[in-house]
Amino acid sequence: MLAVIWGGPLLGADRSSFAAHMLAHMGVVALAAPLLALGVSGRFWDFSSASPLFAPVPASLVELLVVWGWHAPAMRQSASAAGAVVEQASFLAAGSVLWLCCIGRGASPAAGAFGLLLTSVHMTLLGALLALAPRPLFAEGMVTCLGLTLDAGQDQHLGGVIMLLIGGAIYLAGGLALVARLLAPHPAVQR
Numbered sequence: 001m002l003a004v005i006w007g008g009p010l011l012g013a014d015r016s017s018f019a020a021h022m023l024a025h026m027g028v029v030a031l032a033a034p035l036l037a038l039g040v041s042g043r044f045w046d047f048s049s050a051s052p053l054f055a056p057v058p059a060s061l062v063e064l065l066v067v068w069g070w071h072a073p074a075m076r077q078s079a080s081a082a083g084a085v086v087e088q089a090s091f092l093a094a095g096s097v098l099w100l101c102c103i104g105r106g107a108s109p110a111a112g113a114f115g116l117l118l119t120s121v122h123m124t125l126l127g128a129l130l131a132l133a134p135r136p137l138f139a140e141g142m143v144t145c146l147g148l149t150l151d152a153g154q155d156q157h158l159g160g161v162i163m164l165l166i167g168g169a170i171y172l173a174g175g176l177a178l179v180a181r182l183l184a185p186h187p188a189v190q191r
Contacts, residue, residue: 001032006088009146015084017145018076018138018152022159025091029063030170033095034103041104056108056115059094059101064122066094071126076138102174109178116175120168127164131157 010024069075070087098119102112130137136152143155150158 017143018155019145019158022162026166028091029095030167034099036096037099056101056111059098060115060118063094063098066090073137109181113175113178116171120171123167127160130160
């Protein structure tokens with residue numbers, strides 16, 4: 001999945017598009033990171049003895065700082081090819097740690113649900129701010145995103161909607177799955 005995201009047109013031919021950037025970003029933090037966390041959970045990482053820094057809420061706050069920091073207009077406008085590599089690596093690291101903290105072996109389902117729901121809120125908020133901004137924050141002119149030609153405002157609005165829908169929905173679904181696990185009857189309880 002990461003090879004497709006990073007090696008495809010999103011960060012290649014369509015690199016100037018904010019919507020393409022957002023598709024890549026959501027692919028990394030909301031698809032690849034949870035799959036990576038599911039794959040390594042219980043093999044390499046046990047949260048029953050982890051530091052409090054590797055708890056869901058601090059991990060969600062780190063994710064917030066990474067995501068909001070990279071989407072500040074000054075950071076987006078100064079992004080170079082090397083900056084894009086650092087940006088994508090930080091998205092993968094922050095996203096993977098968050099998902100591991102929330103769903104990893106030994107993680108508290110209640111704390112994990114709270115961490116994922118908190119992340120859903122800040123992803124939804126940033127997506128809504130980008131989608132509803134009255135003017136483009138990152139660029140001017142026309143861009144191409146997966147064959148669509150968009151002006152800078154349309155491109156930013158589409159990127160905001162992508163973040164709002166994909167990021168908000170996947171983190172919300174993960175949080176609700178953990179809540180459902182908490183509410184499910186324990187197998188040892190007989191009625």
